[in-house]
């Protein structure tokens with residue numbers, strides 16, 4: 001049975017898409033069958049995986065019932081495009097609108113071990129669909145003073161989803177992303193997240209580097225483009241797998257990191 005993780009934040013530019021892309025890469029490299037779902041109309045994740053811009057059908061077609069999930073699998077990715085913005089509007093008027101993704105993914109639960117969902121840069125209906133479809137929610141926070149506020153808002157939506165539609169939803173925690181820990185600013189922001197969220201804050205922080213934008217432009221994983229930076233994501237993957245109780249896979253990531 002797949003474990004599904006939704007990666008969300010209250011706004012764009014916090015490193016969600018980069019996290020989904022790179023964690024998917026790490027997991028696949030250690031033999032975990034991993035599905036990545038793009039749930040952002042901007043389709044950044046689909047681009048980053050170097051899928052054709054006109055790839056079809058997409059997650060939007062699945063959510064509106066125009067296509068089955070099987071047909072929307074492209075190299076282990078369910079892509080998105082701008083049509084998803086319209087899908088969100090159409091979905092908004094329907095019964096069970098929050099359940100569409102959960103229903104769609106149910107059929108894949110046997111085939112994958114992990115399903116990662118890349119949420120859009122807002123906490124609207126699409127993100128709620130992700131949280132209803134997920135077993136776990138992971139918040140990505142940009143390393144800034146105002147990170148706390150964004151995390152609180154994302155947490156409120158997680159709580160709403162748990163109270164109303166998905167009582168099993170587990171909050172995995174917060175990743176401090178795009179961080180420059182050499183600055184006092186970043187270290188203080190991290191410390192205040194630690195104070196508020198304790199163990200829920202991941203020990204691993206993802207360092208800021210322009211190399212991420214370059215790797216995205218080229219559609220290449222940071223693990224290959226800059227393995228020295230990719231080490232952060234190996235560490236994050238290890239922490240995540242520990243929290244998911246996948247210790248065998250965690251040991252394989254540790255071996256990969258030691259190479």
Ligand SMILES: Nc1ncnc2c1ncn2[C@@H]1O[C@H](COP(=O)(O)OP(=O)(O)O)[C@@H](O)[C@H]1O
Pocket residue numbers: 009011012013014015016017018019044121177178179206207208209210211212213214216
């Ligand atoms: N660790 C990082 N350091 C610097 N830039 C990053 C890092 N991670 C992602 N980026 C860049 O920041 C921008 C936003 O990242 P992205 O993963 O798309 O965030 P989101 O999906 O939350 O909007 C992109 O241009 C991306 O290449």
Ligand SMILES: [Mg+2]
Pocket residue numbers: 016017018040044045118119
């Ligand atoms: Mg994104």
